[in-house]
Amino acid sequence: MRVLAAMSGGVDSAVAAARAHDAGHDVTGVHLALARNPQTYRTGARGCCTLEDSRDARRAADVIGIPFYVWDMADQFHANVVDDFVAEYAAGRTPNPCLRCNEKIKFEAVLDRAVALGFDAVVTGHHARLDGEGRLRRSVDEGKDQSYVLAVLTQGQLDRAVFPLGDSTKAQVREEAAARGLAVADKPDSHDICFIADGDTKGFLQRQLGDAPGDIVDGRTGERLGSHNGAYGYTIGQRKGLDLRVPAADGRPRYVLSITPVTNTVTVGPREDLEVGVVTASKVIWHGTSTPVECEVQLRAHGEVYPATVTVEGDTLTARLASPARGVAAGQAIVAYQRSDEGDVVLGSATITASAPLLAAHA
Known part of the structure; x- marks a missing residue:
């Protein structure tokens, strides 16, 4: 299979590309240049939009022995992620830019270009799994699981995705990187929002939107x-x-x-x-399970899960929680999971639009 490996410059994407190469695939590495001016984004190891990251990705591709290119996607990233982030806050919502980046950049713009160039799939270093039926599941390393931010993907996108790391813990990935001679083996994980250079979200928004x-x-x-x-x-x-x-x-x-x-x-x-018992959401991505369905829902990245009854009608998802959740913010994603012995399966996701008190859940 001819695959494009998205290489961020971190340890996960490097090992993912290496595993795809070992599996016999024809692998080409690509680094996404997302910053219009990389010097205004994070430096060092704190983000995923730096000049250092581009160089680290190239060195990893050389060690693996695969072709490597840099794709300039700064304009698409700014329009679909940065501008969206600012607009959502201005509208009183709390967006998740990593989720939007996966949806609009890594698995829309990149995948579309990859398919147009004759690639069969895109490989990433996300900690998530795809089972034999093409269903998205949590990683075995639940502390690093990224299925929440991937749940916005359509089935068509999942069918062209490869996640080689889903059966490994982060510690195992680092050990393997070191054994392969990859210089990024001990590189720290990125944190915070990559396009906010100083980590001051409030200050960034104030510069964009002004005092109000x-x-x-x-x-x-x-x-x-x-x-x-x-x-x-x-x-x-x-x-x-x-x-x-x-x-x-x-x-x-x-x-x-x-x-x-x-x-x-x-x-x-x-x-x-802050306690809510009913969550309503739109922009539904649902993977065929009939509703209402008894399942678990996650309301923020790396947040708690709550038993719930989920119903999907048209483009509206309603989750009635068995116990109250706090701090539920419009603009975040709600992701529904079906628990199983083989690992939690993603049933679908949607963008939270409203919530109501617990009493409404039993009305």
């Missing part, structure tokens, strides 16, 4: 408790950095309950007011 002063109000009484310079600087469930001028009568901390862009208002309240 508004009120912080109590969710139960409507009392004005303080002010903010931009509602985009807050996320559901946030506790720190609220700078409230009026303390709670009971002395307990307050959390962000909701963000309303129309009135530019941030609403706060006690922790128990």
Whole structure:
């Protein structure tokens, strides 16, 4: 099989490419240049959009013995990931840029170009598995599992994807990289958002959107408790950095309950007011299982899972949770899993649009 290996410059993608080569595939490595100006993105080992990463990927391809190219996808990345990130926050939602990058860049733009060039599939270093029926499953290393951010892929995209690392732990991948003589064996994992150079998300959004002063109000009484310079600087469930001028009568901390862009208002309240039992979502990707279905849902990357009853009607997914979840934010993904002895299977995903209190789940 002729495959294109997406090589980020990290240890996972290097070992994935090497395994594909060992399996007898005709492998070509490609590094995605995603930054319009790489110097404005992260440097060192903290991101996936650096000049160092490009060089590391090339060196890994040389060791493996495969052809290597760099594809400039900076404009597509900026339009589909960076601009989307800013627009979602401006609309009061909390996006996941890694999920959007997988959807729009690695498994849409890259896969489409690869197929047009005659490749059969795209190989990546994601920690996830595809079973014999082409179903997406969690990695055996649940701490590194990335099925959540891959659940936006269609079945057609999954059919042209290869994830060689799903049956290995991260420690095993690093050991193998060292044994292969790959210099990235001990390279730290990337963290945070790759296109925010200093890791200051609030500062980045402020530079993009400007100051937009508004009120912080109590969710139960409507009392004005303080002010903010931009509602985009807050996320559901946030506790720190609220700078409230009026303390709670009971002395307990307050959390962000909701963000309303129309009135530019941030609403706060006690922790128990974050509890939700019904989650509604749109942009559904569903893999054929009839609903309603008893399953488990994950509401954020590396977050808890909750038993739920999921129903899909048209482009709307509704999850009725068996126990309350907190900090559920519109814009994040909800991913449904079916637990099995062979590993959790992804049933589908959707983008969260709204949530309701636990009582509504049993109405």
